[in-house]
Amino acid sequence: MPPASTEASTPVVAAPAAPVVDSRMAPGGPGYRRMSFALFLAGVATFALLYSTQALLPLISDEFGVAASQASWTVAAATGGLALFVLPMSALSERYGRRTVMTGSLAVAVAVGVAVPFAPNLTALVVLRAVQGAALAGLPASATAYLAEEVRPKALITAIGLFVAGNSVGGMSGRVITGWVAQEWGWRVAVGVIGALAVACAVAFRLLLPAPRHFTPGSLRPRVLVRTVRDHLSDPLLRRLYAIGALFMTVFGGVYTVIGYRLTEAPFSLPQGIVGSIFLVYLVGTVSASTAGRLVNRLGRRGALYAGAATTAVGLLATLAGSLPLVLLGLVLITAGFFAGHAVASSAVSKTATHGRAQASALYQSAYYIGSSAGSTVGAGAFHAGGWGGTVGVGLLAVVGVVAITLLGTRAARAQGAVVAV
Template sequence: MTPADTGAPTAVGAAASDAPEVPDTADARVAPGGPGYRRMSFALFLAGVATFALLYSTQALLPLISGDLGVTAGDASWTVAAATGGLALFVLPMSALSERYGRRTVMTASLAVAVTVGLLVPFAPSLPVLVALRAVQGAALAGLPASATAYLAEEVTPKALVTAIGLFVAGNSVGGMSGRVITGWVAQEWGWRVAVGVIGVVAVGCAVAFRLLLPRPRHFTPGSLRPRVLARTVRAHLADPLLRRLYAIGALFMTVFGGVYTVIGYRLTGAPFALPQGIVGSIFLVYLVGTVSASTAGRLVGQLGRRGALYLAGGTTAAGLLLSLADSLPLVLLGLVLITAGFFAGHAVASSAVSRTATHGRAQASALYQSAYYIGSSAGSTVGATAFHAGGWGGTVGVGLLAVLGVVSITLLGTRAARRGAAAASVPA
């Protein structure tokens, strides 16, 4: 990205670890099979694992936290909402730091702080302290998502971008799955505090490997931290109708996902299923479906186009929500599979479209998407838990279906706008 891309002059004295090694030419970007591609992909995959494992480390443990601290499901859900809310609030400032000091530097610092807080979370003496620590942890993790997608947009060839970001999102799904499965079985034997401590140790290993494996950026050009420049870039992104639609789609998809996976533990540990905590944690193995759907999002877009892929993702998610209403464990599991596949496919398509659409200030464009995405997660966690308390699982499903309806409606607006644009372009001057 050139200085002209950010609207600011080139800054001097960027962090040495992120100094560009070669001139920024598109021909030199990494492609699948090229030198460093696997190393880069695996490093960011591990970053995705650590991010989601830490961010949602308490989600599968909410029934145990409720019992141990004597709080309701809605109160316990704030241990999830605080983390995702902290990320949503700080992702834009963190993206600005990554424009100045480099993507790799900011991602490394963010992981270091997040894993340190993760080792303190098990010792929280009360719910307010636990929620505060989780908010700090979420704010620290804010340096990962936007910086990672901006890093890939600069270092990977455009044709490989959807696949590369899909692999990062796949790391998110593996982190979310492994975090919940591990915490479920560990908590069943030793309690929720030991379980979140184990996740903290796993995240430390991922953070160290990430820093050792991630290649130095070759195409990063430092930008400016001037608030006026940042505000101008943000306004330009928010003025783009396509980006606004993508931000809304990301928020709505995550509203579904956050609500379902915040409440599912309460449903499966209660009647008529009454499953033990370890089995409930293992339910999150369905995240593997998300790993596959996210990593194949590039092929899906190639076959159906971006909007076609979003329609399919929304329809799959809605079908899963409806199936999950049954009081049959196999049907509930099938519903979770469809919800997970639809969500991760939709997220990968929307987030990669943001990176391709933004021609300048890619970190800010991605940050705005991530902010909307995690606001959706916080809303889904709290609204989904409240709806469950008021109307049972059907209330949570109702919230999810409304969000899916929003995704389909916004995508339909995009389809109509594209048709109008094509019709206008076909009219002779």
Template sequence: MPSASTGASTTVGAPAATAVRTETAPARAASTEAAPVDSRMAPGGPGYRRMSLALFLAGVATFALLYSTQALLPLISGDFGVTASTASWTVSAATGALALFVLPLSALSERFGRRTLMTVSLAIAVSVGLLVPFAPSVGWLVALRAVQGAALAGLPVSAMAYLAEEVRPKALITAIGLFVAGNSVGGMSGRVITGWVAQEWGWRVAVGVIGLIAVGCAVAFRLLLPAPKHFKAGSLRPAVLVRTVRGHLANPLLCRLYAIGALFMTVFGAVYTVIGYRLTEAPFSLPQGIIGSIFLVYLVGTVSASTAGKLVGRLGRRGALYLAGGTTTAGLLVSLADSLPLILLGLVLITAGFFAGHAVASSSVSHTAKEGRAQASALYQSAYYLGSSAGGTLGAVAFHSGGWAGTVALGLLAVLGVVTITVVGSHAARTQRRLVAVRH
């Protein structure tokens, strides 16, 4: 090519090296301009704050609706004349239905988009939430709560997949931590508000108020959430879904993370399903409003979840899980004391440990899965909410059989499972590193 076409010097006798340098400069510039730019969101970048607030509000609505009856179980028992185990199904039915529907809805998320499915899920859930106060019997109440849980199944899995696709990897744990923090605020506000409202006007008005709050969160979520830029529609064919799920279940690391999420939630579900019954009995005999205010300790979960990224940066993922398990264990043991301040301290430690462990495990799933992220997250959410359902039911049975000590024993057994699985994971990681070193 003539030198003039490249901008090179046309001086006769110019050194060859100079000509080469002049000719390659534009090529280097073109190469630099062609370098791919990561357009995904990051802290301080365009859309990140709107996205964070939108998913935070979605998390608030999800947990406020999902656990709207948990602080009211003693009142529901009295109104319908049923036992604690029967009343606990108003929580377990919602979480159990969510666990069952989360995988099928993840397929719809892959086909129709994360934002679309989250919007539809919230719309149905808040609509049912406005019907819950009018349930004529405990059977109808459980049925409505099951429908509500099934509708909410489309939200957490789509949120995790949306974050994995739209947020840069280094900011992923922090972003997921903020979503989980929204869960904690929703769980806390739902219980605190229902406690005080129910004390004055009964449990039906209380769950109605939560439904109205969730409507506001759902509208704000839809207005704030940026449109996805990196979503690629997948297939709805059952064979594709089965193949994807089979691949995730064949991954030992993902299976360990699923089990860890389920066990952490077993502890949490058991403790917070039963604590209201314990505090209404002697020697505490607390009124409903005060019992609802106990759930302010969820604020601790907001902090621990949102700082999970820093915790992993200092201790590593397995180190953070060990710390979360140890904190939860300490909380369970402290809560055995017949002292209200110590019970509160125990709940603080349990809540901090649970939310930290959940944030680490759920973000690890999104980080590990390279394909079919919605299904990977769906399997985690399914295990997580099955743990919640099992914890609520088994915690009530343990409390009926052995009092608070029985519920604590169930929790300690679950935490032992978390620690054991993490130890196995650490051993597997060391073995893998040695094999790689030998090959090289």
């Protein structure tokens, strides 16, 4: 006889929930080192190409018989082209993928780089540089968007700092190499060597960069793009970050566009190779950019921006001295302050944007390179009108702007009881 049923239900024990695993890359994890090195090389190629004529401006002025303010357009045209096209290129990356757009951008830029040494006159050179800058527009915004999607948030500032460090190495190596090569064989051979370096970086970048795992294609419809841009520009924090990036770059672009003229003239009268070697101070930028995350952890975002602005201002004042060691010290401080401020501001943009990260980064890069173009042209014009003191004056005004905007962010944070505003 079967046992009587007690009609007691057996309790059901719920299985423990599986822990959520973040599959994004992190330091020490699979793919992180390859990704970091690939984007480092992309940064090297971008800045080496973008500023390949900056250390050569005195030689370009001599060959074409033009003033500093005219020769500086070979730099301003490249950065201006990038500023104009970075937003459309970021939209393409939203649709076709970050890696695809970055690869295509580098391919076109290095192809144009092959033609640059053969420019018959200044006008042709400026046009080619503008096209090259437009091609490079696919790199900066797409790279930061790729990092924001593929890297864990706690490692984001460090990862972007490494990309910015690649920028500093590219800017340094491009100027040092062109300085010494140009001293022996002229500026045309020098920019050709930079083009070959960029080809090698582009090939290695494509082979090393891991395929994206967290990219979701977006829309190319103009209405969607306009709405996304409007959303970003209506955000007070993002607006402040864009302005800060532009002002920091105004200082940097002006100083490094004009410094070659100052150092090749009396009282320094340095040869072109030595002037190119001055850009070794970019190594300081490599360090300050890669340690920006620790600076933010210690001082906070606003504190890090104040520190970057103060360091830049002290450096500007030091370059007014008639002593070469003091001028070099000033360049070191300017470089350290700039790269720290840039790394902090650009990483803050990626963290702040909740959607359309490529467009948010593109707007920052657009403002950043508008600042570079403005710094190059206004700084060169100020040098022509008032000597090095005029260029320094332009830089100090830009630093005052950074401080004023950061102070506005401090007031906004206090008013809202927030701790994240800039």
